Amino acid sequence: PADVVRAFAQAGVKVGSTRRWELESVDHPAVKPLIEYKKLYRIWVAHGWSWLQDWVRDGRFRPEFLAGGTVTGRWVTNGGGGLQIPKVIRRAVVADPGWRLVVADADQMEPRVLAAISRDPGLMEVAGRETDLYQSVSDRAFSGDRAHAKLAVLGAVYGQTSGDGLKNLATLRRRFPRAVAYVDDAARAGEEGRLVRTWLGRTCPPAAGA
Structure with missing residues (x-):
């Protein structure tokens, strides 16, 4: 990344990092292939030859x-x-001859659950549409970038604070304040050692005597 930052500087473009959100604000022909390279590189690191040897x-x-x-x-x-x-x-997963793969997906479950339990009006309105939820969130908060919106929402739900997590959280907080406040309250309770309870009754940490 440092080499890339220096290369941009030599081309007269000042960037502080190679994070996607910062690169997307730069008008330079190298940005698009660089973002695509970063995406493919992450796939190669996580699911490349070493992954194939270890798990397949x-x-x-x-x-x-x-x-x-x-x-x-x-x-x-x-x-x-x-x-x-x-x-x-x-796409590399295929059924054996004579068999068929059946795929089931709890469609965009996390943000829909968050909308229901936080009662955030904006998120409830988005979740109630018969359209792609992440696309609707992206139209409201992330300039139509669905992939960015999905990462931001899931990052907020699961407590991402590294990378672009805090920046994304600030954007979501402006658009869906009650939803983010609900997550913040639960995180704060956990950090303070208080009991955090899910709607299904599970607690973290386990309740005394459990």
């Missing part, structure tokens, strides 16, 4: 799935990133 055997991807593996009850995988396979990699 005999034509099967073999992560260890753990149901209820977190205190909130979410599924997790032990290795291989089985719940976060990029779309470009998913």
